[in-house]
Amino acid sequence: MITLDHVSVKYRQRLAVAEVCGTFTTGRSTAIVGPNGAGKTTLLKAMAGLLPASSGQIHTPERVAYLPQRTELDRQFPMTVAELALSGSWRRSGAWRRLDRTEQERAAHALAHMGLAELTNRPIGTLSGGQLQRARFARLMVQDAPVLLLDEPLNNLDPASRDLLLKQLTDWQIEGRTVIAVMHDLDLVSRHFDETLLLSGTVQAWGATAAVLAAARAEIGFTGHSLWVNPLAEEAGS
Amino acid sequence: MSLHELLISPFAEFDFMRRALVGCVVLALSCAPVGVLLVLRRMSLMGDALSHAVLPGAAVGYLIGGFALPWLAGGGIVAALLVAVLAGVAGRYTVLNEDASFAGFYLMALALGVVLISRWGSQVDLIHLLFGSVLAIDDAALYVVAGVATISLAWLALCYRGMVLECVDPGFLAAAGRGGSPYHLGLIVLTVLNLVAGFQAMGTLMAIGLMMLPATVARLWADTLPGLMGVAWLVGLVSTVAGLLVSYHAGLPSGPAIVLVASLFYLVSLTVAPHGWRGQRGPQSDTR
Numbered sequence: 001m002i003t004l005d006h007v008s009v010k011y012r013q014r015l016a017v018a019e020v021c022g023t024f025t026t027g028r029s030t031a032i033v034g035p036n037g038a039g040k041t042t043l044l045k046a047m048a049g050l051l052p053a054s055s056g057q058i059h060t061p062e063r064v065a066y067l068p069q070r071t072e073l074d075r076q077f078p079m080t081v082a083e084l085a086l087s088g089s090w091r092r093s094g095a096w097r098r099l100d101r102t103e104q105e106r107a108a109h110a111l112a113h114m115g116l117a118e119l120t121n122r123p124i125g126t127l128s129g130g131q132l133q134r135a136r137f138a139r140l141m142v143q144d145a146p147v148l149l150l151d152e153p154l155n156n157l158d159p160a161s162r163d164l165l166l167k168q169l170t171d172w173q174i175e176g177r178t179v180i181a182v183m184h185d186l187d188l189v190s191r192h193f194d195e196t197l198l199l200s201g202t203v204q205a206w207g208a209t210a211a212v213l214a215a216a217r218a219e220i221g222f223t224g225h226s227l228w229v230n231p232l233a234e235e236a237g238s
Numbered sequence: 239m240s241l242h243e244l245l246i247s248p249f250a251e252f253d254f255m256r257r258a259l260v261g262c263v264v265l266a267l268s269c270a271p272v273g274v275l276l277v278l279r280r281m282s283l284m285g286d287a288l289s290h291a292v293l294p295g296a297a298v299g300y301l302i303g304g305f306a307l308p309w310l311a312g313g314g315i316v317a318a319l320l321v322a323v324l325a326g327v328a329g330r331y332t333v334l335n336e337d338a339s340f341a342g343f344y345l346m347a348l349a350l351g352v353v354l355i356s357r358w359g360s361q362v363d364l365i366h367l368l369f370g371s372v373l374a375i376d377d378a379a380l381y382v383v384a385g386v387a388t389i390s391l392a393w394l395a396l397c398y399r400g401m402v403l404e405c406v407d408p409g410f411l412a413a414a415g416r417g418g419s420p421y422h423l424g425l426i427v428l429t430v431l432n433l434v435a436g437f438q439a440m441g442t443l444m445a446i447g448l449m450m451l452p453a454t455v456a457r458l459w460a461d462t463l464p465g466l467m468g469v470a471w472l473v474g475l476v477s478t479v480a481g482l483l484v485s486y487h488a489g490l491p492s493g494p495a496i497v498l499v500a501s502l503f504y505l506v507s508l509t510v511a512p513h514g515w516r517g518q519r520g521p522q523s524d525t526r
Contacts, residue, residue, distance in 0.1 A: 013331075045409075048413040049413060050413055064413070066409070066410065066413035066414070067410075068407070068409035068410060072409045072410075073406065073410075074278075074405065074406050074407070077278055077402075078278075078466060079406055084406075090399075091415065093399075095396070095400045096399075149413075
């Protein structure tokens with residue numbers, strides 16, 4: 001279970017998220033939605049331990065797997081698909097421990113599950129966007145964490161890759177893992193996520209997906225692509 | 239002039255050339271993998287800034303202790319690490335990016351170093367500090383080079399996996415391992431140590447050349463990290479030996495001579511290497 005207790009987080013010296021309170025229920029999936037600049041990624045990074053909370057408390061389990069946005073990975077780095085998947089064993093193997101047969105098999109199984117068995121020795125720079133995202137999901141599978149924090153996991157993907165990754169999200173929920181994802185496509189959110197957190201600097205709504213999206217559309221006209229901006233950002237910029 | 243006189247005699251006849259050869263070959267082995275990681279981490283210009291940042295510390299050390307290595311190296315290490323820390327702090331707590339703050343501080347350091355030497359030293363001293371002199375490589379310098387090379391290669395062997403992950407996906411490593419900064423900091427410290435170890439033979443301005451040029455050449459030829467390091471090592475070794483010979487026969491400072499030979503490799507590789515102008519295949523041509 002992840003609990004946020006009056007959490008505020010700064011990004012580049014400006015308050016991006018303020019006074020977030022609530023609980024992500026274990027074994028449920030939650031989509032974090034909101035307009036550009038709403039603080040979605042900032043909140044996710046804070047939950048992953050990458051940004052400190054400027055006030056409040058974040059209670060997370062010890063093992064959390066975090067998927068940064070795809071642009072944060074250096075695709076020109078000379079690394080193979082298999083090496084990328086194997087890097088998911090970092091928490092168990094650390095800097096020095098030998099990557100034993102179990103870890104190799106775990107990575108091979110994850111890549112096969114993601115339809116990449118034929119591409120294991122390919123450099124990551126030669127993959128398409130969809131293939132790369134599947135390889136990164138394979139790394140998440142190797143991490144085997146009870147909580148998954150995913151930043152825009154389904155953006156700009158081919159339909160086949162998107163469907164495969166959506167199925168994986170469902171499988172993780174069935175396995176009892178907690179999935180928290182920053183999402184833009186409200187149609188996918190309404191069909192695949194149990195709960196939704198509507199964020200715009202502060203929490204606008206948080207609860208069952210159908211209720212949150214209905215309220216969002218009715219009360220503030222939020223469609224997932226609106227120009228409605230984070231009031232905290234407006235305040236800081238003025 | 240026979241081939242023997244051209245290639246062998248300078249090292250067979252002169253003790254200072256043998257010292258320079260040993261020092262520069264060991265330095266090339268140590269600098270190449272550090273340079274490869276800097277290039278892959280897109281920190282090439284930061285390495286350049288650190289090489290300039292060494293100067294005021296080395297200048298102060300020189301004014302106190304002459305060409306005695308402990309003073310030169312100590313001053314250089316302190317100055318470069320100070321610039322790295324100040325640039326990092328400015329990058330974190332102001333709107334400046336880290337590279338912009340590095341540019342500000344290294345220019346300040348370079349100007350300060352030149353002013354110090356010009357005011358209290360001589361023109362010859364300045365040339366030696368900036369461009370190196372093989373005559374300056376004594377036993378103490380060889381020990382420093384060997385020590386730095388040992389530390390560098392041991393660190394890279396122990397932290398290889400972490401440094402690779404820190405290069406390719408720092409956000410993932412920070413979240414999975416709760417912190418990637420030891421590897422980032424380690425790379426900066428290794429860069430400074432290798433620059434300081436190299437500046438007696440190469441000079442403060444040229445020491446970075448033995449680190450970056452072989453690594454840049456390797457990027458144009460190799461597809462794997464071991465391949466990159468292998469090519470960088472080879473280019474570094476050949477450049478140092480050929481550069482020292484050019485320096486001896488043409489009466490040129492050793493640092494620029496070595497860097498010019500490495501630059502020749504770079505220009506040729508740009509033209510004929512698989513990932514150069516001829517190739518246009520592999521990671522460089524992929525869509526992101």
